Amino acid sequence: MEHVTVIPRQRLDGLELLGGPTKPLNPPFSTPLPLWLALLLKKQRRANISPPPWLSVEALTHILDFETDERTAEVFSPAPTMPRAIGMTPLEGDPYLSRDSLELSPPFMSDAATARAQEDALPYHWLELGHLLLTHAADDFDEPDTVRKLLRDLREVRMSKLRKGFKVLGPGAGIKMNGVGGMEVAEVRGFVVGMVDGLRKINRSREESRKEREIEERENGLGSSSYADEEDEDML
Template sequence: MSLPALLQETFSPEEVQFIVENQKIKIFPRITTNKRRNLSDSNNEGNDDMSRWKMLTMDGRALETMIVMKSTEVTLWLALLLKQQSKCNIIIPEWLTVRGLELMLQYEKRNVDRFSALPWDWLVVSEILFKQAADDFNDPIHELRNRIQDLKEIRQMKVLQGLKYLNESHLQLDNLGILEINELRPFIVTVMDKLRLIHASGQPDEEESDEYGEGNADDVGMGTMLNSDTNMSSSSVPPNGTML
């Protein structure tokens, strides 16, 4: 299937979210799924407690060992699914707090040519958690959104300043997130393609000059040989230079 030109150079928002939702995040389960003995009934000593939840997934190792309010790590998409069913609380990452974002902002302001070491999926994760896990935040959402926006604007200005180092082969900007790269990629790819064309347009002239240079060298060599032949047959040439 042929894709539109835009999607050939970059990811769609849905593709970006799909990639990010496969990353791990910590949760506090509200249910217990680990196997345990029913001690209340000695006749059912070998049976599991009937209150235990059973869950089926592609990889059930984390789900089959969950204990109420004991932190465990699952993929983000699974955490969101459990959250929708009121079966867990999501543990907000340390960087996604007012204190954590303030530290990142201070670093961005102090270092005009460097980017803070935010996670590569910081913009996507923050937006997902703001929408689907707002009650798990300890800080006001509007304050977190303001700081996220400040970080985004500061980093965008640094990216624009870094474009002056762009050439036909690469552009190095460390610690950019996937969404930041995804937004820049179409423009960067177009510019680099133009730079490659400009760079390549100078190549034929150089090759042509090399060919001319090689031709001159052959002529000089041939001239030397002719002169040597003339010198070798100089006995048959009179002093006035007229051929006999």
């Protein structure tokens, strides 16, 4: 559940929610709240939303410069720094629950969209958060139109990188997707699935091809050639 920072306009007692209790709202002190609740209070004009640091014009401009720099053309801007891994006492001989094996992943970082968010990194849901906040709380931004344009430019640049990376993807190769957001993964999924399926059909292993030929020869009553004979032919 994403949280954002709100600046209440009136007092409001804390609420008991399924995700845990919320803090009481006391103007003019800022408080983190679940995104859906913050948007509801904004709609009711009972609170303003403080945009996260990475949604400022300066931060987005810096990230866009990184994305378009020739020296970093093959990578995405770094994701927010991961918190320290927190694990449980592992069972003897089982490292699964060791302290070094568990950590929060990007979609579940608690301060990804609050006033404490990292300024120079885009969180996992940056596109969705930017769209919602600009749609329902545009008056809380200093320059909403500029922020909207920068987000659009970032999306186009990063999607171009994704498509370019997958177009040159060959058998046994890979592409780094560190820093890619959830909406970007969803948008490129159809393209990737089709490409991977094509690679699977084109680059079937030699053993699979040999087995298919042997089955066809048996069905046609021609017998099958030996493994050694085929290896000799391959060496010619």
